[in-house]
Amino acid sequence: MNYVYGPIPSRRLGKSLGISPIQKKTCNLACVYCMLGKTDKMTNESVEQYPLEDILDEVKLVLDNRLEIDIISIVGEGEPTLYARLDELVSSIKTLTNIPVAVITNATRLTEASVYQALLKADFVLPSVDAYDETSFKKINRPEKSLNYQKIIDSLIKFSHEYQGELWVETMICKGYNDTDEAVDKLKSILRKIKYQRLYINSPIRPPALETVKALDHQRLDTIAKKLGGINIDVLADPKFYSDIKNDLQAILSIIKRHPMNQFEINAFLDSRNTSNKHLIYERLTSNGEIEVINYKGFNTYRFK
Ligand code: SF4
Incomplete structure (x- = not known):
C-alpha cells in the first residue's frame, strides 16, 4: 500500500484508516511542534503528486477486506488540502462506503473556494487553530509567505457556520509560544467565533520539529483547557497500535x-x-x-x- 495505511488507533477518532494523498512533508506550514519533523516541500500551490485512481484502488482493496474501521481520515504526511483533487477524493470515497470521512487539516486553505467546497462534503473536519494573531502565526506555524492569518480565520469562521458535519478544532499549546494568560485570552476570543462541536487542547507529546519546543505539564494544560472550554487531550485514553x-x-x-x-x-x-x-x-x-x-x-x- 502506498497511499492508504492502518487502520491505526486515534485518540480522537477510534480505528482510523489513513489516506495520505500527498508526498511526505509537503506542507504550507512548518509548525514548530510538527511530529513529522521539518517541512521538506514548502508550498501553497495545489499538487497532484499521486493519481486519484490509484488512491481509490487501494481504498477499495482495504474495504474489501472488511477490517474494523471507525473512520476514514484524509490526513497525509503534510497538509492534505494541498491535494488538487481533494473534492473528488472525498466524494468518491463516500460512494464506496458509509464509513464517515474525516479531513484533518491546518485550515489554512479554507480561503480557497475548491478546498472550502471539498470540506463541506466531509463528515468530520478537524482544523487546527494555534495562533492568536499574525505574529504568533508566524512564530508557531511558520507559514508559506503568501498566507494571511486573518483571512484564514475569517474563512474558518464562515465555514463553521455553513458546515453541517462535525467540526472538531484542535489547539496545540507550546511552552513559550501561546501559553501565557494573555495569549489564551486572545485565542479564546477567536475560538468563540467558530461554531465547533468539540475543542481539543493538546501539547506536543511527540518529538517536535524544533528541539527547543516544550510541552506543558498536565496541570497547566488542564487550566488552559478549562479556560478555553475545551477537552485536555491528556485525559483521552492512549490508543493501542495494531497491524x-x-x-x-x-x-x-x-x-x-x-x-x-x-x-x-x-x-x-x-x-x-x-x-x-x-x-x-x-x-x-x-x-x-x-x-x-x-x-x-x-x-x-x-x-x-
Ligand atoms: S500543518 Fe501539520 S504537517 Fe504541516 S507543519 Fe504543521 S503539524 Fe506539520
Missing part, C-alpha cells in the same frame, strides 16, 4: 512510516503479539539508517527521517 502484518519488525516499520511510536507504544504493541525477541527488534530499528531515534521527555521515540 495485520505478521512480521513484527515489518509491522512496526509500516506504522512508524506514517506515525512515530515511542518505546512504550512499541513495547505494548510487541507484548500484544507475544513477541519474545523484543531486543532484536530494537536492534534492527536502531541500526536502520532510515529511522531516527529521538530522546524526548526522557524516553525514545522512533520515526522515519
